[in-house]
Amino acid sequence: MQTLILHSTVLKHKAALDQFRKGLNILGLLRKIENNPLKFEQFFAHHDGDISADFVKKLLKIPDTSSDPVVQDAVNMLHEFIDSGSKDDLSDFLLFTTGSMIATGGLRPQCIKVSVEQTQGFFASTCSFELKIPANIPSSAAFKLALKSVIKGNRFTTV
Secondary structure, eight states: OHHHHHIIIIIHHHHHHHHHHHHHHHTTHHHHHHHOHHHHHHHHSOOOOOOOHHHHHHHEEOOOOSSOHHHHHHHHHHHHHHHHOOHHHHHHHHHHHHSOSSOOTTOOTTOEEEEEESOSSOEEETTTTEEEEETTOOOHHHHHHHHHHHHTOOOOOOO
């Protein structure tokens, strides 16, 4: 029984981990990781990050809103949605825009490019971290309802 447990937890993954370690060594990164493990921990160990409205807003790269009031209104409605959203809403929003529902070390400030376009609905690319917002939503309540209905879907489709 111990041999089965050892195999299923360690041994069957050891070859892949050894190759990963060898690759890090070839790149010269392994020594830096070993000398300063706390600095690199976020990339190798999972931590439930606290998802807050401020955290999510810092991830957004917002278009210039000074020249177009339609863009400004859409961005304001997005900020209002984020500010009033629950932790579940924010997790669903992150899942919709990045493919991850947790705050990970891979998410950097301004990594999600936001654009306001003449589209029928919301569009997000989890590969390129892109969010397209429709420009023609008449009110904040309609914006919130439409965005919530999209992000609650939890389905991925290919285009």
